[in-house]
Amino acid sequence: xxxxxxxxxxxxxxxxxxxxxxxxxxxxxxxxxxxxxxxxxxxxxxxxxxxxxxxxxxxxxxxxxxxxxxxxxxxxxxxxxxxxxxxxxxxxxxxxxxxxxxxxxxxxxxxxxxxxxxxxxxxxxxxxxxxxxxxxxxxxxxxxxxxxxxxxxxxxxxxxxxxxxxxxxxxxxxxxxxxxxxxxxxxxxxxxxxxxxxxxxxxxxxxxxxxxxxxxxxxxxxxxxxxxxxxxxxxxxxxxxxxxxxxxxxxxxxxxxxxxxxxxxxxxxxxxxxxxxxxxxxxxxxxxxxxxxxxxxxxxxxxxxxxxxxxxxxxxxxxxxxxxxxxxxxxxxxxxxxxxxxxxxx
Amino acid sequence: xxxxxxxxxxxxxxxxxxxxxxxxxxxxxxxxxxxxxxxxxxxxxxxxxxxxxxxxxxxxxxxxxxxxxxxxxxxxxxxxxxxxxxxxxxxxxxxxxxxxxxxxxxxxxxxxxxxxxxxxxxxxxxxxxxxxxxxxxxxxxxxxxxxxxxxxxxxxxxxxxxxxxxxxxxxxxxxxxxxxxxxxxxxxxxxxxxxxxxxxxxxxxxxxxxxxxxxxxxxxxxxxxxxxxxxxxxxxxxxxxxxxxxxxxxxxxxxxxxxxxxxxxxxxxxxxxxxxxxxxxxxxxxxxxxxxxxxxxxxxxxxxxxxxxxxxxxxxxxxxxxxxxxxxxxxxxxxxxxxxxxxxxxxxxxxxxxxxxxxxxxxxxxxxxxxxxxxxxxxxxxxxxxxxxxxxxxxxxxxxxxxxxxxxxxxxxxxxxxxxxxxxxxxxxxxxxxxxxxxxxxxxxxxxxxxxxxxxxxxxxxxxxxxxxxxxxxxxxxxxxxxxxxxxxxxxxxxxxxxxxxxxxxxxxxxxxxxxxxxxxxxxxxxxxxxxxxxxxxxxxxxxxxxxxxxxxxxxxxxxxxxxxxxxxxxxxxxxxxxxxxxxxxxxxxxxxxxxxxxxxxxxxxxxxxxxxxxxxxxxxxxxxxxxxxx
Numbered sequence: 016x017x018x019x020x021x022x023x024x025x026x027x028x029x030x031x032x033x034x035x036x037x038x039x040x041x042x043x044x045x046x047x048x049x050x051x052x053x054x055x056x057x058x059x060x061x062x063x064x065x066x067x068x069x070x071x072x073x074x075x076x077x078x079x080x081x082x083x084x085x086x087x088x089x090x091x092x093x094x095x096x097x098x099x100x101x102x103x104x105x106x107x108x109x110x111x112x113x114x115x116x117x118x119x120x121x122x123x124x125x126x127x128x129x130x131x132x133x134x135x136x137x138x139x140x141x142x143x144x145x146x147x148x149x150x151x152x153x154x155x156x157x158x159x160x161x162x163x164x165x166x167x168x169x170x171x172x173x174x175x176x177x178x179x180x181x182x183x184x185x186x187x188x189x190x191x192x193x194x195x196x197x198x199x200x201x202x203x204x205x206x207x208x209x210x211x212x213x214x215x216x217x218x219x220x221x222x223x224x225x226x227x228x229x230x231x232x233x234x235x236x237x238x239x240x241x242x243x244x245x246x247x248x249x250x251x252x253x254x255x256x257x258x259x260x261x262x263x264x265x266x267x268x269x270x271x272x273x274x275x276x277x278x279x280x281x282x283x284x285x286x287x288x289x290x291x292x293x294x295x296x297x298x299x300x301x302x303x304x305x306x307x308x309x310x311x312x313x314x315x316x317x318x319x320x321x322x323x324x325x326x327x328x329x330x331x332x333x334x335x336x337x338x339x340x341x342x343x344x345x346x347x348x349x350x351x352x353x354x355x356x357x358x359x360x361x
Numbered sequence: 362x363x364x365x366x367x368x369x370x371x372x373x374x375x376x377x378x379x380x381x382x383x384x385x386x387x388x389x390x391x392x393x394x395x396x397x398x399x400x401x402x403x404x405x406x407x408x409x410x411x412x413x414x415x416x417x418x419x420x421x422x423x424x425x426x427x428x429x430x431x432x433x434x435x436x437x438x439x440x441x442x443x444x445x446x447x448x449x450x451x452x453x454x455x456x457x458x459x460x461x462x463x464x465x466x467x468x469x470x471x472x473x474x475x476x477x478x479x480x481x482x483x484x485x486x487x488x489x490x491x492x493x494x495x496x497x498x499x500x501x502x503x504x505x506x507x508x509x510x511x512x513x514x515x516x517x518x519x520x521x522x523x524x525x526x527x528x529x530x531x532x533x534x535x536x537x538x539x540x541x542x543x544x545x546x547x548x549x550x551x552x553x554x555x556x557x558x559x560x561x562x563x564x565x566x567x568x569x570x571x572x573x574x575x576x577x578x579x580x581x582x583x584x585x586x587x588x589x590x591x592x593x594x595x596x597x598x599x600x601x602x603x604x605x606x607x608x609x610x611x612x613x614x615x616x617x618x619x620x621x622x623x624x625x626x627x628x629x630x631x632x633x634x635x636x637x638x639x640x641x642x643x644x645x646x647x648x649x650x651x652x653x654x655x656x657x658x659x660x661x662x663x664x665x666x667x668x669x670x671x672x673x674x675x676x677x678x679x680x681x682x683x684x685x686x687x688x689x690x691x692x693x694x695x696x697x698x699x700x701x702x703x704x705x706x707x708x709x710x711x712x713x714x715x716x717x718x719x720x721x722x723x724x725x726x727x728x729x730x731x732x733x734x735x736x737x738x739x740x741x742x743x744x745x746x747x748x749x750x751x752x753x754x755x756x757x758x759x760x761x762x763x764x765x766x767x768x769x770x771x772x773x774x775x776x777x778x779x780x781x782x783x784x785x786x787x788x789x790x791x792x793x794x795x796x797x798x799x800x801x802x803x804x805x806x807x808x809x810x811x812x813x814x815x816x817x818x819x820x821x822x823x824x825x826x827x828x829x830x831x832x833x834x835x836x837x838x839x840x841x842x843x844x845x846x847x848x849x850x851x852x853x854x855x856x857x858x859x860x861x862x863x864x865x866x867x868x869x870x871x872x873x874x875x876x877x878x879x880x881x882x883x884x885x886x887x888x889x890x891x892x893x894x895x896x897x898x899x900x901x902x903x904x905x906x907x908x909x910x911x912x913x914x915x916x917x918x919x920x921x922x923x924x925x926x927x928x929x930x931x932x933x934x935x936x937x938x939x940x941x942x943x944x945x946x947x948x949x950x951x952x953x954x955x956x957x958x959x960x961x962x963x964x965x966x967x968x969x970x971x972x973x974x975x976x977x978x979x980x981x982x983x984x985x986x987x988x989x990x991x992x
Contacts (some may be wrong), residue, residue: 240556
């Protein structure tokens with residue numbers, strides 16, 4: 016199992032995009048886009064840029080990117096079983112929860128089911144919900160009850176109760192996100208104990224990044240009170256543990272929060288002017304760590320998770336470049352939009 | 362029966378206002394399989410709105426029928442007309458209003474249930490507070506500086522909620538847990554209550570309203586709880602009556618809605634494949650059996666009196682891969698069709714293997730499991746389970762009968778080889794002869810599959826493959842030559858020279874064809890040609906030897922029976938009888954099952970894989986009802 020997965024991950028690792036490849040994509044003439052994408056191992060995206068097929072490709076760029084990630088995850092989980100398989104499968108569940116959020120917003124807006132269904136991402140073998148059935152729920156309440164009878168009951172149950180107390184879309188979205196990441200950390204916990212520090216390091220980067228960005232956003236963009244901000248964060252046992260998060264939530268400016276971070280974090284984030292910049296720096300750090308795990312002799316599961324994280328980051332950057340081209344942005348603007356620093360494995 | 366029915370591609374253009382009736386007519390015609398319209402001039406999709414409304418209405422009707430129960434069988438009148446888009450929208454709105462009424466009943470029932478649970482929790486609370494001897498009145502005073510609340514939240518969130526509350530100077534104390542809910546008292550400075558409200562809402566905090574009655578004397582509180590319960594019982598009854606009322610009120614109209622939606626289904630389903638249009642026109646495209654073109658014209662003429670345009674043509678070579686396969690099977694062959702379809706659907710124009718499959722499968726099963734008694738048991742069991750197993754039971758009946766037939770040939774009855782005289786011979790008497798016959802059968806079977814494969818390739822226009830490839834004519838020549846050479850070597854025939862020549866010729870042609878087809882560098886080309894040519898020979902040889910299992914299992918059957926008799930011989934009368942009976946049960950269950958699987962394996966891997974591409978498309982006609990349901 017391990018040998019197969021290790022080999023698979025190593026083969027897939029060659030598909031990761033060096034920074035120069037994004038410049039090449041941004042500069043390539045229109046007719047060379049399909050060739051460039053094919054050469055860099057993203058066949059699902061080629062279909063949209065291959066002229067004869069463009070007319071028949073109904074999926075959006077975002078949907079095709081997710082399709083590509085799901086396809087690779089499907090290959091990677093093939094030799095896995097038990098908790099490891101459940102963990103990587105759950106990693107894809109955030110795309111399905113994104114479908115759920117689309118359906119919920121469509122119900123709130125009184126949209127027709129067909130319009131909502133057209134925007135959903137096909138989940139393929141990872142799909143656990145009957146989206147047709149859910150799309151035809153009459154309102155948010157009925158949709159949540161149907162979801163509560165399905166595989167995401169644990170996530171939705173709490174979100175429904177919160178939504179009943181306060182029918183605010185933010186409350187619902189925040190509760191779903193919170194429930195999902197709590198579920199992910201629960202699934203990671205037994206694997207972290209078995210798979211050594213590599214997976215724990217990756218999870219720590221992920222959870223700490225999400226917690227810090229949520230904290231800053233809820234506290235300073237949405238002006239929520241500290242107690243509510245703290246409640247919305249993921250229960251963490253990594254660098255930013257619960258006690259530290261409580262202290263940070265009580266501070267009243269971005270600078271104060273960044274100053275109060277542990278030393279390595281402070282050095283990394285000092286001077287970040289806004290929340291997107293904080294996110295970009297932390298994501299860069301996470302990518303460096305993932306690259307280091309990918310190139311190490313870490314357990315196969317940790318390497319697979321590292322690869323999937325890096326691959327998703329790359330494909331998001333590809334999307335940014337393609338959108339930039341579509342909007343007619345210049346090279347410099349596209350590069351700026353990427354907010355992507357060069358990676359050096361640590 | 363041996364190949365798919367010849368089909369014609371039709372394009373039907375009607376008035377857009379009559380598209381739903383045209384689709385209905387096509388569905389009632391019964392053999393129209395829709396396909397995407399290829400007319401570039403028709404850029405609009407006029408039926409998509411119809412489909413969207415239909416899907417919504419259908420979903421609402423399904424939910425209503427689930428709530429109100431089925432309203433009986435649906436009868437579709439001959440002269441029924443499909444609803445227009447406006448009719449369908451009106452019906453959809455009506456279904457929405459009925460469903461909302463239903464939903465309200467359902468919501469009421471849910472609320473009543475939740476209230477009941479809360480009352481039960483409140484009673485527990487009361488019991489606990491009684492024991493604590495706490496006077497709730499001063500605690501819950503609205504003008505107190507201390508804000509106190511009693512309520513419940515999810516157990517998994519309680520720790521985090523407690524920590525968050527502590528940030529606002531509040532304390533939380535759990536006093537009970539029911540299921541996944543924690544019941545708690547929270548208390549803190551009233552000045553920061555506003556801050557806490559948002560947090561509690563986010564945490565899904567469910568306030569337990571503590572009435573004045575509960576804040577005074579315990580007996581008064583109990584009386585209040587009883588009164589609340591009685592009121593809940595009334596509400597519950599009212600919601601049930603409301604639901605029953607809905608059934609009585611809407612039942613007949615729901616049946617009409619079912620009929621309307623069934624009549625609308627054809628256009629909605631056709632729209633999913635592709636109904637195109639422009640201006641006042643709508644176009645359908647799809648496949649119908651060639652021999653029913655005149656019938657279709659009559660149907661359309663009767664409905665539209667010339668207000669349509671119909672074009673029919675033979676499928677072009679480029680679209681052959683998209684043509685669905687429509688094969689009509691006689692009733693006796695139908696039980697075997699699912700076994701063939703589980704491997705795949707034959708392509709349009711391909712030889713359909715259902716008939717040879719049925720014959721060969723039964724022959725192989727009988728040959729491997731020939732026993733009059735065991736066959737009779739299988740036959741009788743299958744007949745007894747006819748109602749439960751449905752059509753598939755006939756396979757068991759036929760297999761049992763053939764097994765009995767071979768039992769007569771082998772002279773075997775429940776493993777006894779001396780009760781009846783064999784019409785031919787018992788396999789153990791001359792195993793070599795049985796093995797030779799099994800291989801002979803295998804040679805015949807493989808020759809048959811190669812002939813079918815050649816024919817399929819010719820029909821598909823793959824002339825090169827049909828003539829020169831390993832599964833074509835060249836493969837057949839090589840195989841017959843190789844068999845002749847081996848037979849001559851074994852002394853069974855004297856055709857060594859012509860056979861050797863045929864085998865060499867076949868192999869050379871195959872190698873040359875592989876060489877031409879391999880698109881690679883010189884080294885890789887040599888490697889591919891050598892390996893694939895060698896593989897041809899090895900595969901055919903292995904496939905032929907695979908049929909030795911037919912003889913092996915017929916020998917195995919006798920040997921198993923002998924083992925049972927040997928075991929029984931060492932026991933007393935009762936033990937002897939019991940061992941014989943149990944042994945026969947094991948033989949029927951275990952060996953019978955293995956033989957059934959082995960026969961299927963031989964058919965799939967030595968037969969189908971050689972000539973059956975199994976990637977055809979099923980002919981799915983437009984219907985009034987979904988597949989599997991009955992009108």
